[in-house]
Amino acid sequence: MPVQPYLFFNGRCDEAIEFYQQALGAEVVMLMRFKQAPDPSMIRPDTAEKIMHARLRIGDAVVLVSDGMCTGEPQKFEGFSLTLGASSAEEVDRAFNALAEGGEVRMPLDKTFFSPRFGMLTDKFGVGWIILVEA
Numbered sequence: 001m002p003v004q005p006y007l008f009f010n011g012r013c014d015e016a017i018e019f020y021q022q023a024l025g026a027e028v029v030m031l032m033r034f035k036q037a038p039d040p041s042m043i044r045p046d047t048a049e050k051i052m053h054a055r056l057r058i059g060d061a062v063v064l065v066s067d068g069m070c071t072g073e074p075q076k077f078e079g080f081s082l083t084l085g086a087s088s089a090e091e092v093d094r095a096f097n098a099l100a101e102g103g104e105v106r107m108p109l110d111k112t113f114f115s116p117r118f119g120m121l122t123d124k125f126g127v128g129w130i131i132l133v134e135a
Contacts, residue, residue, distance in 0.1 A: 103122050
């Protein structure tokens with residue numbers, strides 16, 4: 001059974017999906033808005049267009065995303081990072097620079113004892129990323 005991360009963007013999921021499509025070539029495999037819920041009690045006028053559940057394919061991985069409760073407060077993604085393994089330094093550079101746009105670099109790209117290109121960042125949504133050339 002695969003383990004799939006599920007990220008809640010607290011009302012910014014459409015923006016996050018568009019960002020990951022541009023930055024990483026993410027593909028939307030499935031998307032359901034709250035207005036499509038079979039239970040009408042789940043539908044509020046202010047969240048009807050928000051994303052209840054979506055499935056993204058990034059490379060060979062699946063990442064699940066949602067707007068969640070849509071409280072409007074910034075979502076905190078703490079205690080984990082998503083790891084993106086690439087086959088070349090060029091791929092790492094491209095993905096790192098795209099994800100760092102509007103975010104914060106925690107460890108600039110550099111050579112390490114375990115990878116010719118490795119870096120860490122937090123993207124503009126607060127999601128932590130580790131990006132490296134896989135050995």
